Amino acid sequence: MHDGWNYFQQRGYGFPRFKKFGQMKSMLFPQFKTNPITGWQISLPKIGIIPINLHRPIPEGFVVKQARVLRKADRWSVVLTLQSEVSRPEAQPHGEL
Template sequence: MLNLTYNYKLQPTAKQIEIIEHNLNVCRSVWNHALYVRKLWYNSRSCEINKCSLKSEYIVEPFEYPNYHTQSAELTKVKKTNEFLRSGNAQAMQQTLRKLDRAFNDMKAKGMGFPRYKKNLKSFNLIGKLSLDGNCLKMPLLKSIKLRKSRDIPDGFKIKQVQIIKKASGYYANLMIDLDVNVPSPVPHGHAVGIDVGIQSMIATSDGLILPRLSFFR
């Protein structure tokens, strides 16, 4: 599988800008609340018994670790009674939860920092029926939005995901495209050479090559 990312500048209408901004706010709320629930879970299990208050200590109701699947199910349930969440795009909110889940996985596996609350969200992702029709990008949320088509997508590639990004200079779209092809692994060629860096000679290799030390200050 060959994966590429192409970036285009969008030319949205006033109505489309309103839709983008609204979904950025909705996804920001989803991110912050999901992060709050996860922090609550961590804090409820991080207090050592010899450091708890002698008078009183708030004990969180026991619940399982809030991973992507549990928070996704909770989001679906809450949307039925929350008008603000129901007005947002379902795919964008689900992808926001996936992004938060990846952030926690990176924190555990790669030693990345603890995820932070978002004062302003700059992007959200969409999946589904995505295609380019001339100078227009077709997607579930914005139907058809104009863009500056700086380059064509190579033949055979399909759009799998789009990231809508807000910058100071405008709105952009990152198109994640892929091609179902087997990419061969690089084949080693030549032979290995050992290199030693010394004082009398600058470099000495296992093949017998010796490079003399250079005198730069003479």
């Protein structure tokens, strides 16, 4: 709060306010050193192990890069971002040359 007040005085930012309950609709966990999914559970930093309903298995060779925990309509869900090493095909020329 002290830093927020100093920024307000010096740089002209808006008046510092406390965040309201329920203001954040999602939380992002940007990096994982190991695969956070084991069976029907996901391990999130500072939260712990949470049971999940994994609709589709993670394909072979894909790595979980980040997880976003969302709150929609009184329900929590997790959106996973995956990465794989896939070679891109060369673009084929089309039309007249």
